[in-house]
Amino acid sequence: MTKYTLTYFDVEALGEPIRMLLSYGNLDFTDNRIDYEKDWAKFKTAMPMGQVPILEADGKVMYQSLAISRYLARLVGLYGENPLEDYEIDNAVDNINDFRAKLAGAQYEQNAVAKEEKFKLLKAETIPYFLEKLDAIAAENDGHFALKKFTLADVYFTGMSNYLSLMAQQDITANYQNLKKVVENTIATPGIKEWVEKRPKKV
Numbered sequence: 001m002t003k004y005t006l007t008y009f010d011v012e013a014l015g016e017p018i019r020m021l022l023s024y025g026n027l028d029f030t031d032n033r034i035d036y037e038k039d040w041a042k043f044k045t046a047m048p049m050g051q052v053p054i055l056e057a058d059g060k061v062m063y064q065s066l067a068i069s070r071y072l073a074r075l076v077g078l079y080g081e082n083p084l085e086d087y088e089i090d091n092a093v094d095n096i097n098d099f100r101a102k103l104a105g106a107q108y109e110q111n112a113v114a115k116e117e118k119f120k121l122l123k124a125e126t127i128p129y130f131l132e133k134l135d136a137i138a139a140e141n142d143g144h145f146a147l148k149k150f151t152l153a154d155v156y157f158t159g160m161s162n163y164l165s166l167m168a169q170q171d172i173t174a175n176y177q178n179l180k181k182v183v184e185n186t187i188a189t190p191g192i193k194e195w196v197e198k199r200p201k202k203v
């Protein structure tokens with residue numbers, strides 16, 4: 001049986017959907033967490049693109065979190081059954097990822113004045129815009145993000161949700177019942193439920 005090792009920082013963020021997919025599939029994995037302050041400089045040079053997450057499977061080193069997530073989703077039956085279904089799932093994941101990129105653009109802005117301006121715009125426009133759109137998509141899909149069923153897109157949103165809330169400086173599901181439903185459904189799913197109960201409490 002394949003043994004997986006996920007290497008990432010001691011946070012949820014981009015690594016968490018991967019941990020959830022591995023847990024959902026009941027795949028045997030080591031959750032290898034790097035201490036950023038102490039150890040990252042020496043690990044970075046050994047990473048294929050100088051970044052994490054990476055997933056090792058029987059000697060194969062995989063990187064790029066979305067590529068890894070799609071690979072695992074295929075493996076555990078959370079991807080589409082045909083190219084059109086794949087498109088629907090990818091589309092939902094890309095919408096969520098666009099939201100993440102907007103938040104990260106403000107969060108990691110180095111200039112303090114520019115950062116404050118970016119956050120003002122985020123709070124006034126970008127965050128409500130994305131959350132309303134995403135909530136409407138989840139409403140159309142009966143509490144899922146695509147195809148009215150549990151897929152990679154639900155796991156991606158749920159795995160990222162605490163990190164997205166942290167960056168948005170607000171609970172992103174608080175006023176959006178359909179988004180809340182996606183998260184509740186996902187964390188009640190066998191495999192993921194057990195993972196969420198035992199995972200380190202680090203966003």
Ligand SMILES: N[C@@H](CCC(=O)N[C@@H](CS)C(=O)NCC(=O)O)C(=O)O
Pocket residue numbers: 013014044050051052053063064065066
């Ligand atoms: N597109 C990459 C981005 C990976 C990425 O941004 N990783 C960050 C952590 S979330 C990282 O390794 N930062 C440390 C660095 O770049 O030195 C992916 O999705 O895997």
